[in-house]
Amino acid sequence: MPRHNVPDVVVRRLPLYLQTLNHIAETGQQVVSSTELGRTIGVSSAQIRKDLSYFGAFGKQRVGYEVDHLRAELKRILQLDEDWHVLIVGAGALGHALANYRAFEEQHFVIVAVLDNDPAKTGQPIGPLVVQPMESLAELVRERHVEIAILAVPARAAQSVADQLIASGVRSILCYAPITLSVPEGVHVAYIDPVTTLQTMTYYL
Amino acid sequence: MPRHNVPDVVVRRLPLYLQTLNHIAETGQQVVSSTELGRTIGVSSAQIRKDLSYFGAFGKQRVGYEVDHLRAELKRILQLDEDWHVLIVGAGALGHALANYRAFEEQHFVIVAVLDNDPAKTGQPIGPLVVQPMESLAELVRERHVEIAILAVPARAAQSVADQLIASGVRSILCYAPITLSVPEGVHVAYIDPVTTLQTMTYYL
Numbered sequence: 382m383p384r385h386n387v388p389d390v391v392v393r394r395l396p397l398y399l400q401t402l403n404h405i406a407e408t409g410q411q412v413v414s415s416t417e418l419g420r421t422i423g424v425s426s427a428q429i430r431k432d433l434s435y436f437g438a439f440g441k442q443r444v445g446y447e448v449d450h451l452r453a454e455l456k457r458i459l460q461l462d463e464d465w466h467v468l469i470v471g472a473g474a475l476g477h478a479l480a481n482y483r484a485f486e487e488q489h490f491v492i493v494a495v496l497d498n499d500p501a502k503t504g505q506p507i508g509p510l511v512v513q514p515m516e517s518l519a520e521l522v523r524e525r526h527v528e529i530a531i532l533a534v535p536a537r538a539a540q541s542v543a544d545q546l547i548a549s550g551v552r553s554i555l556c557y558a559p560i561t562l563s564v565p566e567g568v569h570v571a572y573i574d575p576v577t578t579l580q581t582m583t584y585y586l
Numbered sequence: 587m588p589r590h591n592v593p594d595v596v597v598r599r600l601p602l603y604l605q606t607l608n609h610i611a612e613t614g615q616q617v618v619s620s621t622e623l624g625r626t627i628g629v630s631s632a633q634i635r636k637d638l639s640y641f642g643a644f645g646k647q648r649v650g651y652e653v654d655h656l657r658a659e660l661k662r663i664l665q666l667d668e669d670w671h672v673l674i675v676g677a678g679a680l681g682h683a684l685a686n687y688r689a690f691e692e693q694h695f696v697i698v699a700v701l702d703n704d705p706a707k708t709g710q711p712i713g714p715l716v717v718q719p720m721e722s723l724a725e726l727v728r729e730r731h732v733e734i735a736i737l738a739v740p741a742r743a744a745q746s747v748a749d750q751l752i753a754s755g756v757r758s759i760l761c762y763a764p765i766t767l768s769v770p771e772g773v774h775v776a777y778i779d780p781v782t783t784l785q786t787m788t789y790y791l
Contacts, residue, residue, distance in 0.1 A: 390595070396785035401766075421766075460788045467784070474683035479780070481679045484741075484764050488781045528791055529784065536689075553787045555780065559689050561606075561626075569790040571783050575684070575760065576693045578776050579672070579734065580601035582758045583665045585774040586733055 391432045397422050398429065399455040406448050414445035464489045466526050468551075470542050471533030472497035472505070472512040475557055479533055480508030493525040498538075515545070522549040529553040536560045543570075596637045602627050603634065604660040611653050619650035669694045671731050673756075675747050676738030677702035677710070677717040680762055684738055685713030698730040703743075720750070727754040734758040741765045748775075 401421050405413055415426035422429075433439050433451075436458050440446045456462045467490050469479050479485075480495050495507045498515040505512050513521070521527060530551045534542050539558035546554060547568055554570045556562055559577075562570050606626050610618055620631035627634075638644050638656075641663050645651045661667045672695050674684050684690075685700050700712045703720040710717050718726070726732060735756045739747050744763035751759060752773055759775045761767055764782075767775050 392789050393786050395789070396782045399785070400764075400782070458789065459785055460791060461785060465784070465788060465791075474679075474686045478679035478683040482780070484781050485784075488785070490781065490784050529787060531780070553791055555783060555787065559605075569787060571787050573778055573780060573783060575687070575736070575778060576689050576695065577601045577605070578760060578778060579670070579690075579695050580604070580664055580666060580693070581598050582734060582760065582774060582776055583670060584597050584600070584663065586665060586670075586758055 387435045391435060394422075394424065394428075394432055395455055395459055398432075399452060399459065399461070402446075402448055402452045402455070406452060411448055412445045413448055413451075415440065418446070461489060464491050465528050466491055466493045467529045467531060468493060468518075468521060468525075468527045469495045469531045469533055470497070470515075470518075470546070471495075471557075472499070472502045472507055473533065475533040477507055479531060480510060490529070493527060494521050496521075515542075518545060519549045522546075522551060527551060529555065532556045532558055534558060592640045596640060599627075599629065599633075599637055600660055600664055603637075604657060604664065604666070607653055607657045607660070611657060616653055617650045618653055618656075620645065623651070666694060669696050670733050671696055671698045672734045672736060673698060673723075673726060673730075673732045674700045674736045674738055675702070675720075675723075675751070676700075676762075677704070677707045677712055678738065680738040682712055684736060685715060695734070698732060699726050701726075720747075723750060724754045727751075727756060732756060734760065737761045737763055739763060 398418065401418060415429045419426040419429050439451050439454055467485065469476050469492060472495050476495055480492060485492055495510050495512050496515050496518060497503060497512050502512045503514045530546045532539055532542060532554055536558045539556060539560050540562055543554055543562045543564065547564060552568050554562065554568065556570055556572050559574050564570055606623060620634045624631040624634050644656050644659060672690065674681055674697060677700050681700055685697060690697055700715050700717050701720050701723060702708060702717050707717045708719045735751045737744055737747060737759055741763040744761060744765050745767055748759055748767045748769065752769060757773050759767065759773065761775055761777050764779050769775055
């Protein structure tokens with residue numbers, strides 16, 4: 382269960398810690414210091430120690446972290462030790478790219494369906510699936526135990542689709558549309574917007 | 587020119603401030619308080635005042651910010667008052683989605699070329715362009731004044747392509763491959779990785 386006193390920015394760093402530990406584990410290394418971990422990720426060792434202290438005491442002073450133990454703990458904290466069922470709405474160019482992205486399934490995110498409201502798209506193959514109509518949404522969420530939806534629709538349709546997702550019981554939405562969604566308490570939205578990211582990058586140019 | 591004492595997290599919030607101000611301006615509203623701005627974005631008013639104070643004094647006490655003035659200042663700070671030339675490497679499903687994404691050009695990010703090392707893909711149409719071979723890279727960067735590259739290649743190819751981009755003079759890379767790139771000082775990399783974002787979301791489920 383999530384702890385409510387942990388800042389979002391800390392939670393956002395945890396997957397980076399886990400991924401870096403996974404890379405370290407692949408090399409056979411068994412213990413890592415917060416200094417080494419921080420250098421690889423680009424954050425200070427103090428930050429790593431502080432972030433992890435929200436969840437318990439994982440390291441040993443002057444020794445460091447046991448790589449496999451910390452990986453297991455981070456997976457448990459992030460609830461990544463089980464499969465999650467994910468649904469994509471939008472079978473355009475982005476929907477196709479997402480449906481074909483193999484890294485999801487490798488990391489326990491199983492795409493169980495792709496939906497679109499365009500009758501010309503439904504029934505068409507998309508990655509290993511077939512596009513289904515929006516009318517299937519409620520049944521899919523219920524029967525396939527969908528916990529996460531990826532919104533790959535144009536901005537003008539995003540709020541209406543989000544409302545339908547929430548009405549169907551979805552509580553986590555990853556939104557690719559460049560708008561801010563209005564959602565009720567208890568629904569978590571994350572955004573991926575390359576324009577916003579590019580706008581950050583120009584600052585450094 | 588970027589100021590070197592501004593934390594990255596502050597810079598990453600500036601585009602959100604700008605986008606929210608753009609939405610507010612569309613409604614005809616001319617002045618906004620930090621409280622109202624914060625409520626819309628989901629950060630505290632104190633955070634907004636602190637973030638903006640890195641760049642000067644923009645608001646009036648008890649009045650708030652003049653919307654158009656703050657928009658213009660944020661555009662200037664983020665260097666968004668001019669067009670940027672962007673190149674995409676990788677003409678797979680993701681490259682197609684990116685080449686077709688109209689929001690880039692609307693926000694002054696002009697996609698000038700898409701490159702791929704697969705001879706079967708070069709010469710094929712992609713969005714409004716035609717896929718070009720990797721051999722064109724150096725010439726394109728020089729002649730089209732490319733400042734930013736988007737890396738839409740598989741993880742195993744990403745470092746090698748990044749090395750070629752940097753050798754050609756590119757100093758900003760937006761990386762979609764799920765790896766951490768090694769780059770020399772002075773090169774800025776931002777990452778978009780839906781798996782990392784999903785891994786953050788499961789914490790809240």
